[in-house]
Amino acid sequence: MNAYQRERDRAATDPAGFWADAAQAITWTRPPRQVLDDARPQFTRWFPDAELNTSANALDRHVDAGRGGDVALIYDSPVTGTVRRFTFAELTDEVARAAGALAALGVGHGDRVIIYLPMIPAAVVSMLACARLGAVHSVVFGGFAAAELAARMDDARAKVVVSASCGIEPTRIVPYKPMLDEAIAQATHAPEATLIVQRDQQRATMVAGRDHDWDEALAAAAPHPPVPVAATDPLYILYTSGTTGRPKGIVRDNGGHAVAMAWSMRNIYDIGPGDVMWAASDVGWAVGHSYTVYAPLLAGATTVLYEGKPVGTPDAGAFWRVVSDHGVNVLFTAPTAIRAIRREDPAGDLVRRYDRASLRALFLAGERLDPPTYEWAVATLGIPVIDNYWQTETGWPIVANPLGLGLLPPRAGSPTVPIPGYDVRVLDPAGEPVPAGTEGAICLRLPLPPGALPTLWEDDERYVASYLSAFDGYYLTGDGGYLDEDGYVFVLGRTDDVINVAGHRLSTGSMEAVLAAHPAVAECAVVGVADPLKGQVPRGFVVVKVGAQIAPETLAAELVAQVRARIGPVAAFGRVDVVPALPKTRSGKILRRTMREIADGRSPAVPPTIEDPAVLDVLLPVLRPS
């Protein structure tokens, strides 16, 4: 029996003992006596009687252990030409002062703080400052527009927003502050105050009495000590797209999260004190939360915060330059980033230009890892390339090849095996496990392990309806796939209308809501179609109202602009076709899956309940231009 099998079996047969041992990696202000509270099986709570502070575990603990001079955070920003290193002592001091500044604005235990920032140190600092106060942060990715930001402010009822004057994209300055002002104007629960990082590239106009300068506030603040919180208290809310337009507020607790992060660093990513981990994901995504901010610091490792892109800042060698400059041991990114690099540097000339001796493994997640990208990375880098499958909801890998426990033989197309703590089952529509090799719904037998979502923010009902109601006793991932006879997991893709664009999970429903709001649109559908770079991109199809006087190209341009303005550039919504009708079932359900299959060049599954098959014949040349 190998180390993986031993850990997997122990987590399955003795979860309390397994996670009690894992909890030893954390410093508790009140150690757990109870590991698992399963009294309400749909609402498992981990370490229900324990107390800790996550920020103290990520920072102060390492300073107290004499490692204050070790580097905690490297900020590398090719877009500003800056590299800055923070030791654990310096980062602790900065975070304590940021916590003091937030406290001076009235933020305390349980209050919500929205963080809308580019990839600058203030993003990491403000997340950890919230954690220090026992406040709940909610980071919103900068590529979302004002309406999306306002929706999150309202749902979280945020007291304070931390933001910046601008972000810096390779070809333009993105003014964040006007977007924030617009969101505050739209929100029904406007925050009481904001803390704004003024960047020299574009300074922001401040609203007197509401907006406070980040640098000045931190300089004036008294350092705040860590506040012990219940392990079950929320650490953060991270909104993610569901099938409807309304985002889901994924809740992460403090205790289970800290334990899961620490366990995963050692056993999956093989990272410990003194190592350098670089998760090249925006902190607005789950990978950024878990593996750019919390997990490396909890493990006492150095993390890299990169304000740049895989290509264009300045070229496709950027990732290997960062690896070489900072001695990165493990790089974690999304397949789309590797596809972008490969497209510009197919022969790997730029890869070979840099010393990558430190790099032990490349982890990839966020979307399906297509075989050509995997094979290119293996051949070009000559190190293990490890697919890992998880979700914003789980916060850490469900399926991976656990480097720290000893790599298992990889199998093409599989992210390998379920991680200890996750009981992965594939079910048929009746909820029965299917035989090996048979496709079905990928589900997780309850309870979910520590670190996975305990519920949705103030919405237990939606949590149950979204994830737990399809099959009694199981969490529904929303992905389809199969297990092979050796338990390797194969993930085939979403079974609902959620799409994945460049590793960003997006709702087609929210895009359809924007299209439907146009006065000339009678009906619409948005489907995700295959894209060689981004994995998927959304395509819109609209039917105009009888008598609407608008040229199709004008309507299309207006709709593209409106999706960008309402959802943001992250949607990558660039194409709308005006069509005479949409294919539907007799009960009126639009056949989005059939449309997607045609657009992707596959043989479409046309249900016998289709209302008018002739509609598909008319759509064919639009969906699949020859």
Ligand SMILES: CCC(=O)SCCNC(=O)CCNC(=O)[C@H](O)C(C)(C)COP(=O)(O)OP(=O)(O)OC[C@H]1O[C@@H](n2cnc3c(N)ncnc32)[C@H](O)[C@@H]1OP(=O)(O)O
């Ligand atoms: C396992 C759990 C999870 O799945 S967590 C999610 C994991 N996913 C990820 O980490 C995302 C991976 N993807 C990426 O990091 C990016 O897509 C990479 C590969 C770096 C490419 O970035 P980029 O060239 O900006 O393309 P994109 O498609 O992301 O951007 C689309 C438009 O949005 C813009 N944008 C992007 N970031 C920001 C930002 N922080 N602030 C403001 N705007 C932003 C981009 O400029 C781009 O705009 P435009 O359409 O070109 O005008």
